[in-house]
Amino acid sequence: MLFHKKRETDTTEDKAGSRNDADSKAGVNSKDDDIIREVEEQTSAEADSSEVIGDAASDAGSGSAATQGKGNELIRLNNIKKAYYIGTENELEVLHGVTLNVNEGEFTCIVGESGSGKSTLMNTIGLLDRPTSGEYFIRGIDVAKISDDDLSHIRNRQIGFVFQTYNLIARTSSLDNVAMPMLYAGVPLKERRARAAELLELVGMKERMNHDPSELSGGQKQRVAIARALANDPAIILADEPTGALDSQTSQTVMDIFHKLHEERGCTILMITHSNKLAEECDRILTLVDGRITGERAGTEAHEYAAAKTATDDGKTATESILEKD
Amino acid sequence: MxxxxxxxxxxxxxxxxxxxxxxxxxxxxxxxxxxxxxxxxxxxxxxxxxxxAQNGANNISVYVYNGSGSDEVYWFTEDQMTKLIDKFGDQIEAIGISNYANGGKAYTDPAKMDTEYSNCYKMGVNNGYFSTGNVKMVAGKTFSNDALVNGSNVAVISSLMAKRLFNGDNDSAIGKQVIVPNGDDVTNYTVIGVYNYVISSYDLKSGTKEEDISTDLLVPFLNVANAATDEYSQNVTSFTIQAKAGADVISMSSDIKDYVTFLFKDKESPSIGVYSDKEMIEExxxxxxxxxxxxxxxxxxxxxxxxxxxxxxxxxxxxxxxxxxxxxxxxxxxxxxxxxxxxxxxxxxxxxxxxxxxxxxxxxxxxxxxxxxxxxxxxxxxxxxxxxxxxxxxxxxxxxxxxxxxxxxxxxxxxxx
Structure with a gap:
């Protein structure tokens, strides 16, 4: 992989051990640095086992990359509360104590009505917003207390955002859009572009890597955005209504890319949606009602990606058959 | 980044x-x-x-005039000049005196005076002027002692005049006569030397043609002074001192001013000006x-x-x-x-x-x-x-x-x- 400062192959026990070390440290100032370093080390350890992206698809058959590290707790929210206008008459509590966890390799979905606090929850998980109270751990590290710059750092390396409105940078090619998070990770220009091209190929957008967002359709934009989310090989992909602005067929194509990333590359994905159909395709469905998680169950539908994969017997890869539909 | x-x-x-x-x-x-x-x-x-650098910034101009309002004309006497030279002699390279008189169209052949002419200002000078005025000779020589003492009718002409009147042959001009207007009359001068004259853009500025440029016709100081009818022109009321190379011109000029003021201490309110080029340039x-x-x-x-x-x-x-x-x-x-x-x-x-x-x-x-x-x-x-x-x-x-x-x-x- 391209971004490893340190190549280490931690075992699961080692990870647990180092987490405890971090927790036991008393000095707050030095703790921040330790947290960052530790998170990075763990990522590199994990990423080491999954090879370069280009090879990931071909390795998928063996299943070794996809199943590696599966089951470890990646994020945990304990009794997270979020209130606005604190101390005024209009004080408004949006999240009333959310507790949830996401394990590595899981494709989890949060469904909820509008106004249920989905976006607030997503912003909190994405470290764009700080909770009013409660605990939030990413790989066992309490991120509630660290500085803004350290939050930026974690967002950059550990979280891949996919927005409903794509949020690609205007007048900037797909390639440069995908390369952008790597700019803030300090990756040299040449490597950035090479990796961005690989990622665009992964989502079937290689032919359009020099196009501006204004020259792309909604589905294409979202595919570029997904490639961008993968840029720094994050621990988790946070997708906030990624298909909310797309028609149902394009939605399914985008959804299939998520399935592909999940199954072939072992990506951990947390998605917010109000489409019950798409939600049923996920491993886990969490229901958010009025700022509280009220239910959890497994998805019931076999998704089309799996169907396409088994149905493909004319020599095309699953990716190709998916992408031909858009 | x-x-x-x-x-x-x-x-x-x-x-x-x-x-x-x-x-x-x-x-x-x-x-x-x-x-x-x-x-x-x-x-x-x-x-x-x-x-x-060209003019030599070592020049100090000195002048005096009567600031009292009376009719008396103040000038530098020979005695005063001698005293000045005695006092500052070791710092002085040269002293130049000059005095303009009238001029006009100079010519050699009265028959062709409308076509073959050269405009000039007549200026009476001493030999020191050649140093202080940065005048470079290209042919002949400067004034002899006799010519200076007698105020003879001899002249050093510009190379431009030599070009106009003697076809540019500077050497052949020596010994020839030029006729210079003197009021309604004319005076004949014998050319004894030619100095280098460079036409500047200033000469041609107002559309003056080359043949109409006026140059200085240098004659012995007394030639002008003796012919003059007013006390100003008959005497030395101003002169230029060229300091020796390396002299501190600014302090020297202030010393000279003090001394000249002392020389005129018996006169009623003399106005004395002592300026160095350097000072003026600095200003x-x-x-x-x-x-x-x-x-x-x-x-x-x-x-x-x-x-x-x-x-x-x-x-x-x-x-x-x-x-x-x-x-x-x-x-x-x-x-x-x-x-x-x-x-x-x-x-x-x-x-x-x-x-x-x-x-x-x-x-x-x-x-x-x-x-x-x-x-x-x-x-x-x-x-x-x-x-x-x-x-x-x-x-x-x-x-x-x-x-x-x-x-x-x-x-x-x-x-x-």
Whole structure:
């Protein structure tokens, strides 16, 4: 992989051990640095086992990359509360104590009505917003207390955002859009572009890597955005209504890319949606009602990606058959 | 990271060429104005220094006149001059005396005086004048003692007159006669020497043709003084001292002023002037410096306005790009990276403006120098100034909008419509 400062192959026990070390440290100032370093080390350890992206698809058959590290707790929210206008008459509590966890390799979905606090929850998980109270751990590290710059750092390396409105940078090619998070990770220009091209190929957008967002359709934009989310090989992909602005067929194509990333590359994905159909395709469905998680169950539908994969017997890869539909 | 930001800034500025250019225009005009003024000022100073070197800045002019209002004419007596030379002799290279008389069209053949002529001013001088006036002989020699004592009708003519009257053969002119008007009458002078005359752009300025340029016809001082009818022209009321090389001209001139004042202590309110070229040049330089500073201030105001324009556009830009800022933050850009991005965008804009302004300023200064017949001299410091000032403007006026962008809340920025 391209971004490893340190190549280490931690075992699961080692990870647990180092987490405890971090927790036991008393000095707050030095703790921040330790947290960052530790998170990075763990990522590199994990990423080491999954090879370069280009090879990931071909390795998928063996299943070794996809199943590696599966089951470890990646994020945990304990009794997270979020209130606005604190101390005024209009004080408004949006999240009333959310507790949830996401394990590595899981494709989890949060469904909820509008106004249920989905976006607030997503912003909190994405470290764009700080909770009013409660605990939030990413790989066992309490991120509630660290500085803004350290939050930026974690967002950059550990979280891949996919927005409903794509949020690609205007007048900037797909390639440069995908390369952008790597700019803030300090990756040299040449490597950035090479990796961005690989990622665009992964989502079937290689032919359009020099196009501006204004020259792309909604589905294409979202595919570029997904490639961008993968840029720094994050621990988790946070997708906030990624298909909310797309028609149902394009939605399914985008959804299939998520399935592909999940199954072939072992990506951990947390998605917010109000489409019950798409939600049923996920491993886990969490229901958010009025700022509280009220239910959890497994998805019931076999998704089309799996169907396409088994149905493909004319020599095309699953990716190709998916992408031909858009 | 800085290189990345410059690349990004150029990309963003190129996306909005018209706006970028109009914003840069303020900086371009400001820088160009300052550079043009500096170029012109430096070229003028250089020209003065060159003239100073040519004329020998070691000259001190001395004059006296009666400031009391009475009719008595004050002049330097032989006794006074001797005393002065006795006192300052070891510091003096030469003393030049000159006295203009009337002149007109000089000619050699009365039959052809309307076509073969040369305009002149008759000037009575001593041999010291050849030093103080920086007059270089090209043929013949200067005045003999006899000629000076008797005020003989002999003349040293300019090479231009030799060209007009003797076909440019300086040597053949020696010993020939020139006829010079003297009021209604004429006087014949025997040419004993020719001095070098260089036609300057000043001579030709007002459309004067080469044949109509007037040059000095140098004759013995007494030749003019003896013929004069007024006391001013009959006597020495002013002279020029050329100090020896290496002398401290400024302190010497003040000593001379003290001594001349002492020499005239018995006269009623004499007005004594003692000026060195050096002093005058220094004064001119100071005056020029003052003018340059004043005009540069006006240029600086243009720069200030240009800078405010940059700040305005940067504020507009970050508002337009709020969602981009939000996205960048969500994807992990720290505040410092956002701040740096927009400061560099402002700096790139002002620096480009600075470089264009520098070029425009040098061209404008060059044209101004050409119009004033000055040799163009571009000070290196002006290039450094242009780049430095435009960088500073970029940082100063770019910081506030950039900081505003850096401090945006990522959630609000992402939601911005």
């Amino acid at each position: 800085i290189l990345e930001n410059i690349r990004l800034a150029l990309h963003n500025l190129a996306a909005n060429k018209m706006r970028t250019f109009l914003t840069m225009l303020g900086v371009i005009i400001g820088i160009a104005a300052v550079i043009a003024i500096l170029t012109l000022g430096t070229s003028t100073t250089k020209q003065m220094e060159k003239q100073q 001119n330089k100071k005056e020029l410096q003052k003018q340059t500073t004043t005009t540069s201030l006006i240029g600086a105001i243009a720069l200030l306005v240009g800078g405010i324009g940059v700040m305005n556009i940067m504020t507009v830009t970050i508002t337009e790009r709020t969602r981009e800022i939000g996205t960048r933050k969500a994807l992990g850009a720290p505040n410092s990276a956002i701040r740096m991005q927009f400061i560099i965008e402002a700096i790139v804009m002002t620096s480009l403006g600075g470089v264009i302004g520098l070029i425009v300023g040098i061209i404008a200064g060059g044209i101004a120098c050409k119009l004033q017949s000055l040799p163009l001299y571009v000070p290196f410091s002006s290039a450094a100034l242009a780049v430095g000032v435009s960088l500073a403007i970029g940082i100063f006026f770019g910081y506030y909008p950039a900081n505003k962008a850096a401090k945006m809340d990522p959630i609000d920025a992402l939601r911005y419509e």
